């Protein structure tokens with residue numbers, strides 16, 4: 001189970017406190033399985049918000065009224081942007097979430113959308129609401145039909161933006177209105193926009209349940225930031241729920257019980273008590289060093305996407321940044337970040353973390369992360385296409401700009417540069433030459449930099465893992481990206497929910513590749529880390545220790561749990577576990593073996609049951 005990070009979980013917010021009897025409810029209990037979006041438990045009345053979406057007026061307008069209607073639409077756009085700016089200014093959520101809202105403001109103000117709607121009002125004489133609705137539908141449909149999961153996900157964003165403007169046009173209040181009074185509710189919706197979610201408070205909202213979404217969708221990210229339990233992607237629920245009806249939400253396991261039984265409530269209460277106790281214990285120990293039960297130090301770093309996550313990572317006990325996904329500076333914007341903007345952004349992270357190490361990964365654009373300024377052609381198989389370092393080498397002027405910015409930023413702390421998706425030694429060598437050029441240019445310009453900037457590579461493609469002993473001679477450090485390594489080794493799209501069961505990092509093929517990389521690192525005295533999701537799983541972390549890894553990088557919120565796990569296991573035990581697991585033939589057997597060996601000892605830290 002991943003942990004929440006409340007300063008101290010308070011009894012007031014603990015939702016499992018109401019001994020309500022459900023025995024007399026007429027409808028049977030219904031259990032719905034979704035995705036664990038944000039950990040924690042809640043029991044309470046539901047409030048269905050999806051029915052509140054703004055309706056669309058279909059009104060034809062006369063020729064004389066066209067200028068007024070165009071003006072009315074322009075005002076609504078301005079008002080919507082102003083409202084969203086207000087949410088940004090007053091919101092309690094972090095920078096990562098704010099940037100989602102800022103992207104919405106850009107969408108609202110997008111001149112193309114405005115021109116299209118206004119031209120429809122002019123040519124078809126449809127009212128502003130109607131014209132906007134048509135444009136939004138067309139845009140959203142085009143995006144939804146995209147093969148690209150990132151673009152398909154953006155279709156919901158454009159719908160939210162449309163709803164937001166529509167609400168202003170129709171005079172309906174934006175955001176979610178809960179019933180008057182102090183009673184907190186479990187919010188149930190088809191989906192929630194970041195603007196809607198960020199306005200929620202833990203005191204009024206016990207939990208969030210949405211029909212759509214994944215662990216990385218905006219609702220889940222925001223719910224975690226707000227410390228509100230959430231289950232997303234439960235599928236159809238709105239039609240199965242009567243407003244006000246009680247529900248039990250288990251955000252740690254991703255389960256929702258409508259009209260829960262007495263027994264389900266009792267079990268959830270016990271789990272909630274355990275959860276609260278573990279969360280507060282972990283929080284208290286967050287700044288202690290990570291060492292195994294036998295006293296071996298383990299480096300636990302954070303993965304970040306935005307500079308403002310750096311202080312949060314420190315707060316959560318990170319000993320450095322093991323992966324800074326710099327591509328996020330390029331996403332959700334029409335232009336490219338300049339060298340200076342990049343330099344300042346990276347320098348800020350380095351200064352925040354100094355003297356700890358920051359691993360700056362060069363842009364991993366392509367695949368499912370699209371930056372419109374790169375104008376990449378759409379391909380049938382983007383994960384195998386022009387992506388990451390391949391793209392950098394294809395557009396060397398853009399790559400050099402980023403490398404120069406990184407070299408300059410190195411003057412502000414302890415930087416190292418990490419290359420994503422290296423598949424062949426030639427690629428690594430070509431980047432090395434580009435980095436040398438960037439260093440020369442920075443020196444020629446008389447700009448300061450660190451004397452040494454280690455250059456390492458991600459091992460996230462089977463070819464790189466198989467040839468790790470060759471790469472380890474050239475790269476100064478290696479970082480294993482298990483998310484992509486699993487995807488490419490097992491031929492399973494990492495974004496495909498239906499295939500998620502096949503994509504296990506416990507798969508023996510993946511484990512053998514990792515072991516080979518560790519061995520290559522030892523042979524050439526190169527540091528090897530794991531920075532994929534595998535590092536944040538307690539059982540997998542033990543296995544990685546047993547394979548010889550001493551550096552793990554993960555979502556900052558997982559650090560406390562992994563630190564605690566590590567402290568309960570000795571290296572000798574972890575090595576013995578890896579020796580047993582190395583003999584096994586499938587992922588399930590490996591996981592079961594680890595669970596048999598360690599689950600009883602770390603059951604409070606696991607987000608899943610092994611019964």
Ligand code: PEP
Pocket residue numbers: 323325364460480481482483484485531532533
């Ligand atoms: C990975 O592939 O495991 C990784 C850490 O990189 P990303 O998730 O950014 O692709």
Ligand code: MG
Pocket residue numbers: 420460481483484
């Ligand atoms: Mg990757």
